[in-house]
Amino acid sequence: xxxxxxxxxxxxxxxxxxxxxxxxxxxxxxxxxxxxxxxxxxxxxxxxxxxxxxxxxxxxxxxxxxxxxxxxxxxxxxxxxxxxxxxxxxxxxxxxxxxxxxxxxxxxxxxxxxxxxxxxxxxxxxxxxxxxxxxxxxxxxxxxxxxxxxxxxxxxxxxxx
Ligand SMILES: [Fe+2]
Ligand SMILES: [Fe+2]
Numbered sequence: 027x028x029x030x031x032x033x034x035x036x037x038x039x040x041x042x043x044x045x046x047x048x049x050x051x052x053x054x055x056x057x058x059x060x061x062x063x064x065x066x067x068x069x070x071x072x073x074x075x076x077x078x079x080x081x082x083x084x085x086x087x088x089x090x091x092x093x094x095x096x097x098x099x100x101x102x103x104x105x106x107x108x109x110x111x112x113x114x115x116x117x118x119x120x121x122x123x124x125x126x127x128x129x130x131x132x133x134x135x136x137x138x139x140x141x142x143x144x145x146x147x148x149x150x151x152x153x154x155x156x157x158x159x160x161x162x163x164x165x166x167x168x169x170x171x172x173x174x175x176x177x178x179x180x181x182x183x184x185x186x187x
Contacts, residue, residue: 031099036155043102045148046093046159049166050104051111052144053090055119056137057083063122063130071127071184078180079134082173089166096162131181138174145170 032039064079094104105114112119118140120133145167152160 031158032101034156035100037152039100039102042148042151042156042159043097043100045144045151046097046100046102047105048114049141049144049148049163050090050093050097051115052118052137052141053086053093054108055111055115056134056141057086057090059119059134059137060086063134066122066125067127067130068125069127070187071180075127075130075180078176079130082134085169085173089169092162092166096159099158128181128184131177131184135174135177135181138170138177141170142167142174 035042060079060083064076064083067075067079097104105111118137120136122130122133145163148163149160149167152163
Protein backbone atom coordinates (compact mmCIF):
# COMPACT_ATOMS: atom_id res chain seq x y z
CA UNK A 27 0.00 0.00 0.00
CA UNK A 28 1.12 3.58 -0.52
CA UNK A 29 3.14 5.14 2.28
CA UNK A 30 0.52 7.75 3.14
CA UNK A 31 -2.29 5.23 2.87
CA UNK A 32 -0.62 3.15 5.57
CA UNK A 33 0.41 6.12 7.72
CA UNK A 34 -3.18 7.28 8.28
CA UNK A 35 -4.35 3.96 9.72
CA UNK A 36 -4.65 4.14 13.50
CA UNK A 37 -5.22 0.46 14.25
CA UNK A 38 -2.94 -2.56 14.61
CA UNK A 39 -2.69 -3.56 10.93
CA UNK A 40 -1.71 -7.14 11.74
CA UNK A 41 -4.81 -7.61 13.89
CA UNK A 42 -7.00 -6.01 11.23
CA UNK A 43 -5.57 -8.31 8.52
CA UNK A 44 -6.39 -11.27 10.78
CA UNK A 45 -10.00 -10.07 11.14
CA UNK A 46 -10.25 -9.54 7.38
CA UNK A 47 -8.81 -12.99 6.65
CA UNK A 48 -11.47 -14.51 8.89
CA UNK A 49 -14.08 -12.54 6.93
CA UNK A 50 -12.53 -13.73 3.66
CA UNK A 51 -12.75 -17.30 4.79
CA UNK A 52 -16.38 -16.78 5.91
CA UNK A 53 -17.27 -15.34 2.52
CA UNK A 54 -15.88 -18.32 0.61
CA UNK A 55 -17.64 -20.75 2.92
CA UNK A 56 -20.88 -18.78 2.56
CA UNK A 57 -20.44 -18.76 -1.22
CA UNK A 58 -20.21 -22.55 -1.21
CA UNK A 59 -23.04 -22.95 1.29
CA UNK A 60 -25.42 -20.96 -0.93
CA UNK A 61 -24.13 -22.48 -4.15
CA UNK A 62 -24.50 -26.09 -2.99
CA UNK A 63 -27.84 -25.29 -1.31
CA UNK A 64 -29.21 -24.05 -4.64
CA UNK A 65 -28.21 -27.37 -6.25
CA UNK A 66 -29.46 -29.82 -3.65
CA UNK A 67 -32.68 -28.13 -2.47
CA UNK A 68 -35.81 -30.24 -2.53
CA UNK A 69 -39.44 -29.38 -1.85
CA UNK A 70 -42.23 -27.22 -3.20
CA UNK A 71 -40.39 -23.96 -2.65
CA UNK A 72 -37.27 -25.16 -4.46
CA UNK A 73 -37.58 -22.72 -7.38
CA UNK A 74 -37.71 -19.62 -5.21
CA UNK A 75 -34.68 -20.51 -3.13
CA UNK A 76 -32.64 -21.70 -6.10
CA UNK A 77 -32.61 -18.24 -7.67
CA UNK A 78 -32.14 -16.43 -4.36
CA UNK A 79 -29.31 -18.70 -3.19
CA UNK A 80 -27.53 -18.44 -6.56
CA UNK A 81 -27.70 -14.65 -6.36
CA UNK A 82 -26.44 -14.63 -2.76
CA UNK A 83 -23.56 -16.93 -3.72
CA UNK A 84 -22.45 -14.37 -6.30
CA UNK A 85 -22.79 -11.52 -3.81
CA UNK A 86 -20.73 -13.35 -1.17
CA UNK A 87 -18.01 -13.94 -3.74
CA UNK A 88 -18.06 -10.23 -4.59
CA UNK A 89 -17.51 -9.54 -0.88
CA UNK A 90 -14.51 -11.89 -0.92
CA UNK A 91 -13.16 -9.84 -3.81
CA UNK A 92 -13.45 -6.55 -1.91
CA UNK A 93 -11.86 -8.01 1.22
CA UNK A 94 -8.90 -9.55 -0.56
CA UNK A 95 -8.14 -6.25 -2.25
CA UNK A 96 -8.12 -4.45 1.08
CA UNK A 97 -5.89 -7.11 2.69
CA UNK A 98 -3.36 -6.63 -0.11
CA UNK A 99 -3.56 -2.83 0.20
CA UNK A 100 -2.80 -3.22 3.90
CA UNK A 101 0.34 -5.18 3.02
CA UNK A 102 -1.12 -8.44 4.34
CA UNK A 103 -1.28 -11.88 2.78
CA UNK A 104 -4.74 -13.28 2.02
CA UNK A 105 -5.49 -16.90 2.93
CA UNK A 106 -3.72 -18.95 0.30
CA UNK A 107 -5.25 -22.36 0.81
CA UNK A 108 -8.89 -23.50 1.11
CA UNK A 109 -7.61 -25.92 3.77
CA UNK A 110 -7.28 -22.93 6.07
CA UNK A 111 -10.91 -21.82 5.73
CA UNK A 112 -12.21 -24.35 8.24
CA UNK A 113 -9.33 -23.69 10.65
CA UNK A 114 -9.92 -19.97 10.66
CA UNK A 115 -13.73 -20.20 10.57
CA UNK A 116 -14.59 -23.52 12.23
CA UNK A 117 -18.30 -22.88 12.67
CA UNK A 118 -19.19 -20.85 9.58
CA UNK A 119 -19.98 -23.73 7.26
CA UNK A 120 -22.79 -26.04 8.21
CA UNK A 121 -22.87 -29.29 6.31
CA UNK A 122 -26.46 -29.76 5.10
CA UNK A 123 -28.04 -32.75 6.87
CA UNK A 124 -31.44 -32.34 5.26
CA UNK A 125 -32.01 -30.95 1.81
CA UNK A 126 -35.41 -29.43 2.40
CA UNK A 127 -35.85 -25.73 1.88
CA UNK A 128 -36.66 -25.00 5.53
CA UNK A 129 -33.40 -26.52 6.81
CA UNK A 130 -31.31 -24.85 4.12
CA UNK A 131 -32.86 -21.49 4.94
CA UNK A 132 -32.16 -21.96 8.65
CA UNK A 133 -28.51 -22.83 7.97
CA UNK A 134 -27.96 -19.81 5.80
CA UNK A 135 -29.72 -17.51 8.25
CA UNK A 136 -27.29 -18.71 10.94
CA UNK A 137 -24.41 -18.00 8.54
CA UNK A 138 -25.66 -14.47 7.87
CA UNK A 139 -26.03 -13.81 11.57
CA UNK A 140 -22.41 -14.85 12.18
CA UNK A 141 -21.28 -12.57 9.36
CA UNK A 142 -23.28 -9.64 10.76
CA UNK A 143 -21.55 -10.06 14.13
CA UNK A 144 -18.08 -10.31 12.58
CA UNK A 145 -18.58 -7.24 10.39
CA UNK A 146 -19.97 -5.28 13.32
CA UNK A 147 -16.75 -6.14 15.22
CA UNK A 148 -14.59 -4.88 12.34
CA UNK A 149 -16.64 -1.67 12.23
CA UNK A 150 -16.19 -1.17 15.97
CA UNK A 151 -12.46 -1.76 15.59
CA UNK A 152 -11.94 0.62 12.66
CA UNK A 153 -14.43 3.41 13.45
CA UNK A 154 -12.62 6.75 13.17
CA UNK A 155 -9.30 4.92 12.74
CA UNK A 156 -9.33 3.37 9.28
CA UNK A 157 -11.97 4.98 7.10
CA UNK A 158 -11.25 2.95 3.96
CA UNK A 159 -11.83 -0.40 5.68
CA UNK A 160 -14.75 1.05 7.63
CA UNK A 161 -16.59 2.22 4.52
CA UNK A 162 -15.97 -1.04 2.66
CA UNK A 163 -17.12 -3.19 5.57
CA UNK A 164 -20.15 -0.94 6.13
CA UNK A 165 -21.29 -1.69 2.58
CA UNK A 166 -20.82 -5.41 3.07
CA UNK A 167 -22.70 -5.31 6.37
CA UNK A 168 -25.67 -3.67 4.61
CA UNK A 169 -25.73 -6.58 2.14
CA UNK A 170 -25.61 -9.16 4.95
CA UNK A 171 -28.43 -7.44 6.82
CA UNK A 172 -30.44 -7.50 3.59
CA UNK A 173 -29.63 -11.21 3.09
CA UNK A 174 -30.73 -12.13 6.61
CA UNK A 175 -33.94 -10.15 6.21
CA UNK A 176 -34.79 -11.82 2.90
CA UNK A 177 -34.11 -15.33 4.19
CA UNK A 178 -36.13 -14.77 7.36
CA UNK A 179 -39.07 -13.55 5.25
CA UNK A 180 -38.76 -16.63 3.02
CA UNK A 181 -38.64 -18.93 6.05
CA UNK A 182 -41.73 -17.26 7.43
CA UNK A 183 -43.54 -17.94 4.14
CA UNK A 184 -42.39 -21.57 4.10
CA UNK A 185 -43.52 -22.11 7.69
CA UNK A 186 -46.90 -20.51 6.96
CA UNK A 187 -47.55 -22.62 3.87
FE1 LIG B 1 -20.92 -11.70 2.43
FE1 LIG C 1 -24.69 -12.74 3.05
